[in-house]
Amino acid sequence: MNLHRFAILFPLVLLTITPLVGQTIRQRSTTEGISITLQGHVLGWSSDYFQYLDENAGSGLGYGGRIGYGFNQRLELFAQYDHTGMKKDNIDAKSFTFANATGGVRFNFSATTHALRPFAELGYAYRSGKVEQTFVFTANDNLQFKAGALHIGAGLNYFVALPVAITLNGALQVGGKSAIAVNGSDLTDKADVTTFRISAGVVFYLSEL
DSSP states (O other): OOOOHHHHHHHEEEHHHHEEEHTTTOOOOOOOEEEEEEEEEEEEEEEEHHHHHHHSSSEEEEEEEEEESSSSSSSSEEEEEEEEEOOOTTTOOSSSEEEEEEEEEEOOOOOOSSSSSEEEEEEEEEEEEEEEEEOSSSSEEEEEEEEEEEEEEEEEEEEEEEETEEEEEEEEEEOOOEEEEETTEEEEEEOOOEEEEEEEEEEEEEEEO
């Protein structure tokens, strides 16, 4: 190839490649800074102690909010609250609810050049279940059970466009015996309770606004 032809072709090649390189390395996601999540969920639970409630009011729908802070693209601390109204058609109760307050650490994977960001998380959840106006000792007793539990979760964030991502995740809260109270009076019994939750929602990364 002679020098004149090279001088003409080389700039053309650069003009062709440069947009492709720029597209390849374009930032499509982030996990740094402050993020706020709003999500809905389906919750299920199991308990040998509360077998009747488990079998007849085993799932419910709820909502939650989460705030996170990413120190970098891998490590993130978070605090989260979720409230669930359990399906109570088959039990004699005015209401049956769960509340979960969770704190922990999330490990984010993949890179900022990818829109899809998997994650795993580990933390501590304080969980409370409350059944109002049900039969325990009398027909209008209020039952409450609460305890801490290990929180294990995993999921995916898909960035539709910075700073917004769609999230889909699952979490398990297991371990710890729940203290039981009826009408505010503690019982000596302890209950085994495991909860699992599947959530979907929207994440806003404030650092990208």
